[in-house]
Amino acid sequence: xxxxxxxxxxxPVDDLPSRAVPEAAVxxxxxxxxxxxxxxxxxxxxxxxxxxxxxxxxxxxxLRKDLSYVGSYGTRGVGYDTAKLVEHIEQLxxxxxxxxxxxxxxGNLGHALANYGGFPDRGFPVTALFDLxxxxxxxxxxxxxxxxxxxxxxxxxxxxxxxxxxxxxAAAAQWVCDLLVAGGVRCILNFAPVVLQVPADVEVRRVxxxxxxxxxxxxxxxxxHGRRPxxxxxxxxx
Amino acid sequence: xxxxxxxxxxxPVDDLPSRAVPEAAVxxxxxxxxxxxxxxxxxxxxxxxxxxxxxxxxxxxxLRKDLSYVGSYGTRGVGYDTAKLVEHIEQLxxxxxxxxxxxxxxGNLGHALANYGGFPDRGFPVTALFDLxxxxxxxxxxxxxxxxxxxxxxxxxxxxxxxxxxxxxAAAAQWVCDLLVAGGVRCILNFAPVVLQVPADVEVRRVxxxxxxxxxxxxxxxxxHGRRPxxxxxxxxx
DNA sequence: GCAACTTTGTTCCTGCGTTCACAAACGGCT
DNA sequence: AGCCGTTTGTGAACGCAGGAACAAAGTTGC
Numbered sequence: 001x002x003x004x005x006x007x008x009x010x011x012p013v014d015d016l017p018s019r020a021v022p023e024a025a026v027x028x029x030x031x032x033x034x035x036x037x038x039x040x041x042x043x044x045x046x047x048x049x050x051x052x053x054x055x056x057x058x059x060x061x062x063l064r065k066d067l068s069y070v071g072s073y074g075t076r077g078v079g080y081d082t083a084k085l086v087e088h089i090e091q092l093x094x095x096x097x098x099x100x101x102x103x104x105x106x107g108n109l110g111h112a113l114a115n116y117g118g119f120p121d122r123g124f125p126v127t128a129l130f131d132l133x134x135x136x137x138x139x140x141x142x143x144x145x146x147x148x149x150x151x152x153x154x155x156x157x158x159x160x161x162x163x164x165x166x167x168x169x170a171a172a173a174q175w176v177c178d179l180l181v182a183g184g185v186r187c188i189l190n191f192a193p194v195v196l197q198v199p200a201d202v203e204v205r206r207v208x209x210x211x212x213x214x215x216x217x218x219x220x221x222x223x224x225h226g227r228r229p230x231x232x233x234x235x236x237x238x
Numbered sequence: 239x240x241x242x243x244x245x246x247x248x249x250p251v252d253d254l255p256s257r258a259v260p261e262a263a264v265x266x267x268x269x270x271x272x273x274x275x276x277x278x279x280x281x282x283x284x285x286x287x288x289x290x291x292x293x294x295x296x297x298x299x300x301l302r303k304d305l306s307y308v309g310s311y312g313t314r315g316v317g318y319d320t321a322k323l324v325e326h327i328e329q330l331x332x333x334x335x336x337x338x339x340x341x342x343x344x345g346n347l348g349h350a351l352a353n354y355g356g357f358p359d360r361g362f363p364v365t366a367l368f369d370l371x372x373x374x375x376x377x378x379x380x381x382x383x384x385x386x387x388x389x390x391x392x393x394x395x396x397x398x399x400x401x402x403x404x405x406x407x408a409a410a411a412q413w414v415c416d417l418l419v420a421g422g423v424r425c426i427l428n429f430a431p432v433v434l435q436v437p438a439d440v441e442v443r444r445v446x447x448x449x450x451x452x453x454x455x456x457x458x459x460x461x462x463h464g465r466r467p468x469x470x471x472x473x474x475x476x
Numbered sequence: 477g478c479a480a481c482t483t484t485g486t487t488c489c490t491g492c493g494t495t496c497a498c499a500a501a502c503g504g505c506t
Numbered sequence: 507a508g509c510c511g512t513t514t515g516t517g518a519a520c521g522c523a524g525g526a527a528c529a530a531a532g533t534t535g536c
Contacts, residue, residue: 024522024524027449030446030453033452057435059526061524061525061527062523062524062525067484074485075483075484077482077483077532078482079482093455093456093459094458094459099451099454099455101451107350112347112349113447116346124455153468160465163458181466182468182469184466184468185465186461187454187455187457188454195294201466203458205450207445208268209445210272212443215264216441217361218259218264218330220332220400223424227400227424228422228424228439228440230395230422260492262494286513297495299497302515302516303516306516312514313501314500314502314512314513314514315502315503315511479535482532483530485529487528488526489525490526491524493521493523494521496520497516498517500513500514502511502514504509504510505508506509506510
């Protein structure tokens with residue numbers, strides 16, 4: 001799934017330019033951002049809420065409300081300036097600053113993540129890799145040498161890691177998580193199939209393959225039990 | 239994130255034993271399932287709602303309500319029989335039947351998924367791998383030979399694939415998705431950073447690394463800007 | 477410069493999901 | 507057997523998120 005571990009909401013901060021942003025809206029804003037950058041590459045300079053909403057798969061009213069959290073940067077009768085909008089969303093999401101990422105657990109998945117290089121959509125440089133396996137320590141993966149997990153607190157503090165990604169087996173996840181927190185990391189992306197226990201000021205997001213599959217299984221079970229008739233690959237669209 | 243693409247709800251089916259299960263509850267049930275199986279391995283035969291809720295990181299009232307969708311299988315004054323509960327949740331989630339999985343895009347991530355072998359927590363055998371790269375076609379990955387993407391409709395139909403996992407680059411995702419749908423696949427797990435357009439009866443779940451990181455970035459930005467002081471790795475817990 | 481059209485920003489409303497709180501039920505102990 | 511403590515299951519309140527609808531604003535054409 002990948003949900004907030006607890007049903008927490010956005011932070012009720014006040015001094016920042018916008019009001020409290022609902023959690024769900026934050027996720028959608030990240031999607032708008034992707035759609036926008038993709039459109040900009042295609043030379044689109046202006047989009048209406050209707051167009052953007054369609055591309056992102058949401059209701060246009062929802063989109064406008066989400067954008068209102070960012071501020072009023074649209075032009076009535078015209079739409080939104082794509083470049084300007086990207087700029088403001090990036091600012092709201094804190095993407096102007098770079099976030100140093102550490103990957104723990106260099107197995108199959110860890111390898112895959114480390115090799116992403118600059119990490120998807122820039123702004124998230126991977127600056128540390130960790131594993132327990134002595135044979136792996138020192139070996140460069142994706143151009144970065146692997147460090148031993150025991151050095152997590154020290155290395156994370158030194159390299160100012162802000163986001164820790166846990167790709168270890170379930171059994172090691174909580175331990176690794178504690179080490180990351182000890183190293184000052186307050187944002188954790190957890191791929192291990194465990195519910196992590198963390199202090200209140202640490203944000204955990206879970207990406208759980210098994211849960212995803214089981215949810216799909218549920219929707220599959222509730223249905224005209226069976227598969228879809230095989231169709232022509234041409235006719236698509238919902 | 240990994241959300242429903244649209245904010246759809248559970249299916250308003252009637253003949254099945256339980257009432258309509260809220261979408262959010264389905265995700266949590268999958269988590270309870272994991273916690274329960276883990277506890278059973280440790281020899282625990284009974285758990286109270288409070289214990290189980292704590293381990294899953296949710297409110298105990300929420301947990302009880304979620305379990306009430308499954309049916310009333312607890313004993314007042316005692317708690318829930320772990321084995322019995324697992325059985326009933328598995329039934330609700332449709333895990334009694336096996337769900338054949340196809341992985342499309344055998345890059346870093348696809349490799350990682352294919353090598354998971356039986357796929358996390360059983361019940362999801364990977365029965366087909368696809369890629370566009372001719373050099374990869376025929377090569378066995380995790381014991382299964384890779385097929386060409388062009389054969390997706392035919393192979394998926396033949397092997398009765400129920401879940402398609404898309405690990406391709408963004409540009410190929412929609413195309414691959416259409417092929418899967420053409421092959422009769424109605425459940426799709428999408429790792430590509432794109433919003434897929436699908437017919438209404440196809441269920442898509444998205445796992446989007448970039449979005450996850452950006453959400454974490456947002457929460458990091460809204461805070462007493464900075465990292466956590468480096469602490470002793472021992473003192474933890476929220 | 478004015479009018480008509482387009483599109484935003486926002487307000488209101490509806491509905492779901494989460495939580496609280498309590499009554500019913502069950503086991504254990506005397 | 508009856509009482510007491512414990513824990514479930516659910517009815518009701520609360521709060522947030524999503525969608526519809528409208529008024530303000532701005533642009534384009536004449």
